[in-house]
Amino acid sequence: MKHRELGLTDEQAISMYRYMTLARRTDERTWLLNRAGKIPFVISCQGHEAAQIGAGFALDTEKDWLCPYYRDMGLVMVMGQTAQDYLLSSFAKAEDPNSGGRQMPGHFGDHRYRILTGSSPVTTQMVHATGIAYAGKLDKKDFVVLTTCGEGSANQGDLHEAMNFAGVHKLPVIFMVQNNQYAISVPLEKQVAGGSIAARGAGYGMPGVSVDGNDPLEVYRAVKEAVERGRRGEGPTLVETISYRLVPHSSDDDDRTYRSREEVEEAKKKDSLFQYRQYLLDHGLLTEESDAQIEAEIKKEVDAATDYAEKAAYPDPSETYKYVFAE
Amino acid sequence: MKHRELGLTDEQAISMYRYMTLARRTDERTWLLNRAGKIPFVISCQGHEAAQIGAGFALDTEKDWLCPYYRDMGLVMVMGQTAQDYLLSSFAKAEDPNSGGRQMPGHFGDHRYRILTGSSPVTTQMVHATGIAYAGKLDKKDFVVLTTCGEGSANQGDLHEAMNFAGVHKLPVIFMVQNNQYAISVPLEKQVAGGSIAARGAGYGMPGVSVDGNDPLEVYRAVKEAVERGRRGEGPTLVETISYRLVPHSSDDDDRTYRSREEVEEAKKKDSLFQYRQYLLDHGLLTEESDAQIEAEIKKEVDAATDYAEKAAYPDPSETYKYVFAE
Amino acid sequence: MAIMSYIEAVTLAMREEMQRDSQVFVLGEDVGVRGGVFRATDGLYSEFGEDRVLDTPLTESAIAGVAIGAAAYGKRPIAEMQFADFIMPAINQIISEAAKIRYRSNNKWSCPMVVRAPYGGGIHGALYHSQSVEKIFTGVPGLKIVTPSTPYDVKGLLKSAIRDDDPVLFFEHKRCYRLIKGEVPADDYTIPIGKADVKREGTDVTVITYGMMVHFALQAAEQLEKDGISVHVLDLRTLVPLDKEAVLEAVAKTGKVLVVHEDNLTGGFGGEVSAIIAEEAFFELDAPVRRLAGPDVPAMPYSPTLEKEFILNPDKIAKAIRELAEF
Amino acid sequence: MAIMSYIEAVTLAMREEMQRDSQVFVLGEDVGVRGGVFRATDGLYSEFGEDRVLDTPLTESAIAGVAIGAAAYGKRPIAEMQFADFIMPAINQIISEAAKIRYRSNNKWSCPMVVRAPYGGGIHGALYHSQSVEKIFTGVPGLKIVTPSTPYDVKGLLKSAIRDDDPVLFFEHKRCYRLIKGEVPADDYTIPIGKADVKREGTDVTVITYGMMVHFALQAAEQLEKDGISVHVLDLRTLVPLDKEAVLEAVAKTGKVLVVHEDNLTGGFGGEVSAIIAEEAFFELDAPVRRLAGPDVPAMPYSPTLEKEFILNPDKIAKAIRELAEF
């Protein structure tokens, strides 16, 4: 069985599925809440769950670092955040651990789990990841830093400067680009010259790996290798996960203006949740019953999280003025 | 004979040598003038002559465009500028065609020859080249745009954004990186991850070619191919020329603090002027006499240029306030 | 005359200018098929085709730099920054290049481009989709900066910007986009860049402002009219070049001045306006020049409680006017 | 007490802080073996090794971004921008990231970094090696901005900057580097960020300024003393946070204020200072607040005639003071 060959226990394989499902269901909930007028904005991980959970499982969540991007709900959950954390952020409540309600959802940051605070301008975090890795090198630590962005964002100069810097200093950074075929409305062929992000690794003397982003085990394999290279002091790796954004760019987007429904339906057939569920069923790690139980548990979790977040307090207006500088 | 195989006439082969020599002698003159306290600043093309002249000869100087960098004295001369133009700029005189004495030497720009005005922050011009090429595409013109920078500068995000943009739109841009082993004091291995700029082409779906920057004919070959690709609508090419900066970074630099004299002496043995002269002598295109005559002509030219530039007027102080906007 | 929204006036101005001058083209993220994330380029793609309504890769420095190259060549590009907050990666291109091309080339080159960017808050955009960034550019000679407040002004000023021979930053307040409607003549009128506009005549207190704050100031003026306070509202429309004459005239009208902007107080453009008044209209003043602006915190937070606290509104402005009136 | 130059004080402060705190490290272009192009890091490489005195690739965005990542991790990086003019490619990292990390994370993350940059003209640096860039940052909440004028202030303030828990931009006037010498105590003193300093007591006219202009103002004051005009000179030292109290006190001393900076007039920091005085010290004023600054042209040109015309000097300042005194 593939997961065992990769060194994953059956429990881990099921746990991956659970995280993928938790991310999907939490995400779906935010769309419902948005359509009900309860939260102003949704940015989604749907279509990225396998890439994120696969990558997260390759990390040592006790010591590795993460500089994520806005779709990384799955990743931050593996690192330690919960559906409740996510919903507090979606509702912009004071208890939001990322920003105290100051930032939009998807702008992660959690000191508890070494998830660096992020912003909206894309790809800046790839450079921060490099800086964290350099600091780790100065301190002779053996953690790695995983950092992510989309394929559109990957064209920003910052990623290249970061890859070059990390390459020169052989820093343990994993640059993971989640290629979901679109940057809002702009498709891959108008965005990425040559069509492959992975092909850019060679230009910086690092491996550039392209993997099926709908297969959590393949992503796990690629990221695990990158993690090991990093820990051995062999430097950074570029990993490109290929999948598809199953929903509009955000709750403000209307993707019917730039892609056909057929294309979306076609992509849904490769939905990682569906495929990986089948893998687990095929290998007897999941049954219809145990799956239903997982779903039920998750529903309870997401319900409770929604309830808690909805009732939680907004930050007091006076908070506006705090923490421009150290106080 | 190599140059004939490449389609160059004997006259052209000799003309290349003449330009290389003119650039070198003009450059040497500026150092003398600087050491004599007559001009404040020198930035040199020594070690880059073959790359620049080889590339320049591959262009159609009647229609192609150039977005050069500060070392490109050889290139702008092939495009049409003269030793006098260069010296006017070195002396910061009003007649300096690049800037009317407003910019340092090496900040080229000449509307007469389609040499775009340049600045000091490195690599911005690679993006402008892409914009010019896009404009040409809109107008269905068949010119190409050559743009250059150093290997240190090549790591700036701007080059990558430009290569990606040009790659997506298959624009006729030749990105030529003159790798002279150093960016001021920082050597290649601390600067360029993987050690090869050419290797970055593949990441943008374009050819990445590395050539001996001390051989004008090899550079000509590579750039000529790139020009033809561009004119055929097949898109951009990345060309890396490998040579060595034979003098300090600028007149403000002291290169003894970061590289050994032995290393510099070793590099001087591969000086393109010396090698290419030998090639012409070996093939009977040059004799000691004709060479002496070329040198004598050039000396006269550089003397006259120096003389003219030294005597020329500085801009009137009132010029300070002109041309912030169209007048 | 047609009644249309602020954003419709943006689209109309571009459409008319693209019809009028084939050198005009539009480039940016999602401006093509999608018609822009705010729909400012709606319909242009189908009318003018993908070459003149160009979906670029997600690289702001390249968007600006390509526009600069094309403008230097002779085109009239209109570059869209998706949000003003994302102009930051393009600042080197805008400040080091666009602003200085004419000056540094001694008038031999120019850069007739427009950079359009939606700015400002009040739309739950949080820290990175709400910023006012004009102050970063108002001190950069070589750039013109336009900040219209009404559909009428948008059309006339955007046309002037497109026809201007120098780079113009055209900041559109995104909250105005659909909220502010007004009459827009069908004819091809322009409004000169550098001319302020009295949006309301009054005798007690002068408010000098721009963008969305013009509307808040007018609402405040309405409120105060009932209490017998007569408010004069000057809409700067253009920040650079500033219409100093109109400013001094407006000061003389009442002798009491409130300068208002949504941007942070410290370092905002209000300081410049206030300093000019303090220097040149000192003896016209019956009270110290007051500034009312956003607080000195990094940007507008997401949570509704915090956003409300941060942003100005008619009541806050009315309160400040009242204080001045009573001075 | 030792007499040393301004730049020696820069080096000394860094050396002492690096000895004191192993978290401090330096990074930038040519800061290592070469000791910086101005020699500000001279000797640090041999004392602290290449990991703590890091020669980076030629990529300012990565220099800033790596520093940010390392600072968020817990290091205290000092990033050198080779010239302030070349901070532009790093602005997204500085404004969008460094300035907002504490605020956006609700105080959970911080960014204790220093960015050092030599600025200012008068050294034949032309357009791109002479700029004053402080105005781009003075309106960005979350950044502290320090602009010392003497070796004593340099040492005390740079130490404070390195120990500060928030990002500090430390602008060193490059003309001061070797020209300005002064006594610097050997002990480990600091000067608080945010405190201005009266550099000369006087009763007729107050000059408020910073950087190299402090010295020009003092020279002007000397000149004017002979004519019986007594000049009070306040050195702001820190622009943000501004020492408002000291400003208002200095205004009250004489009732006549001249605000001076080398940066362009429009949009420069002088406008902010002047606006504050106009608002808060209106009734102390015996004359309108005057500003004297660089002209509103893009930057200082190269030619000596133009450079001289652009730059302020003691005579120009004396003339303005005299006019105010006679007001």
Ligand SMILES: Cc1ncc(C[n+]2csc(CCOP(=O)(O)OP(=O)(O)O)c2C)c(N)n1
């Ligand atoms: C510097 C910058 N420019 C523009 C944006 C607006 N924007 C947000 S997401 C996005 C598309 C990103 O596409 P991609 O990188 O492929 O990631 P995906 O959303 O597809 O996962 C854009 C243009 C931004 N956030 N930052």
Ligand SMILES: Cc1ncc(C[n+]2csc(CCOP(=O)(O)OP(=O)(O)O)c2C)c(N)n1
């Ligand atoms: C953005 C920017 N940063 C720094 C500098 C200062 N600088 C000028 S040339 C140079 C080194 C360039 O090295 P390389 O690109 O290899 O070109 P070379 O001079 O070797 O030809 C540096 C750091 C600059 N001009 N622009």
Ligand SMILES: [Mg+2]
């Ligand atoms: Mg994408």
Ligand SMILES: [Mg+2]
């Ligand atoms: Mg080099």
